[in-house]
Amino acid sequence: MDAPAVSGIYRIRNTVNGKVYIGSAVNIRRRFRDHLRELHAGTHCNPRLQKSWAKHGEQAFCFEVVQIVEQKELLTSIETEHIATGRLTDPCRGYNICSTGRSALGLKRSDETRQKMSRWQIGRKMSDEARRKMTLSRIGRKLKPDHVAKLRAKRQSPEARAKISEALRKRPPPSEETRRKLSESNKGKKRSEESRRLMAEKAKGNRSALGHRLSDEAKAAISESQRKLSNHQVAEIIEKRLSGRTFKSLVEEYGCSVSTIRTAIRNAKEGRYGYSLPDPGN
Structure with missing residues (x-):
């Protein structure tokens, strides 16, 4: 209807x-x-x-x-x-x-009435059955061209987008607790083949996702930044860190990223991937 x-x-x-x-x-x-x-x-x-x-x-x-x-x-x-x-x-x-x-x-409500209406809405929750019915009623419904045009016309100006982007950059990163909760909530989730196909189609042409081809120079740079350190290099890095060397100086010396060094040190402490801590006797 x-x-x-x-x-x-x-x-x-x-x-x-x-x-x-x-x-x-x-x-x-x-x-x-x-x-x-x-x-x-x-x-x-x-x-x-x-x-x-x-x-x-x-x-x-x-x-x-x-x-x-x-x-x-x-x-x-x-x-x-x-x-x-x-x-x-x-x-x-x-x-x-x-x-x-x-x-x-034409009815104009007083500020007091508006506040009462606003307070009445606070805390109202729909039942799961009502949510399910609303979802079913929207399935297959497509926006008409004139509605799409109106939504596109309401897009924010470049200045507004720049302000939003700047505010997001200043936002602190999520805490470890938040990261853990996000990870737990996503465990076991499986997307249908149709969902995957739609996501792939939507991502085409996105320079930060599927559809963007990296140049050979960019691929080489990424490969170099992610190259694996040898066990000997990891041992040297750990000793130099213990002696007070900064990550910045180690990045310049070994030609890899900070995340690569951090990951290598963590893996050495946990004894994974062939890495191991230096022998204190040597």
């Missing part, structure tokens, strides 16, 4: 029993999505409609535009006429509870 982004009168019709709910909105598409979200979550403000939705299921309902109204100030009066004409407040005929249309169009 989908609807156009127009101002007007809409109805939600039950195809099983013929009952109808009439409403009005400045943006019918957005209002329809609000209805759908609340009905899936079981939190709709209209108990008649919510009960019927729970009984018959989403497949029994259709969303229809009744009348396009360009003059927004006439929405509530036209909505009221439709409710009265169809006698939709009668539970046998419709789902409307109020005999008159209601709208918040």
Whole structure:
């Protein structure tokens, strides 16, 4: 079910029993999505409609535009006429509870009211079932070209991006505890073949990921920076570190990166990959 982004009168019709709910909105598409979200979550403000939705299921309902109204100030009066004409407040005929249309169009709430509304939202959590239903409702839904164009138009300016980038660079690295938790949360996760394919397609053309080919010079530089140190060199490095030599001077002397030296020292302490600590007797 989908609807156009127009101002007007809409109805939600039950195809099983013929009952109808009439409403009005400045943006019918957005209002329809609000209805759908609340009905899936079981939190709709209209108990008649919510009960019927729970009984018959989403497949029994259709969303229809009744009348396009360009003059927004006439929405509530036209909505009221439709409710009265169809006698939709009668539970046998419709789902409307109020005999008159209601709208918040032009309503200005005080700061105190806004704060109360904000506090009321704090801590609200959706149930797992409601989340699952919302996810299912979004599967396969594609954004329309005009919506995509609007989102692209809202992209941040180069200056804003530069500020964000600078703020991220100054952000301290994650703690060891955070790293451990991230590692634990990702253990055992397996992506489907479809997910892998989509990730690969998305990464194509990304200079920092798949699709970017390194030059021979860059490959040689990376290879040189990651070359393995011999056991003898590791022993020398450990002795020089114990005597007070800095990592910077060792990097210049042995022509490798700091991470390579740190890794070699750690492996020597743990006795891995053929590395070993120097014999104190020599």
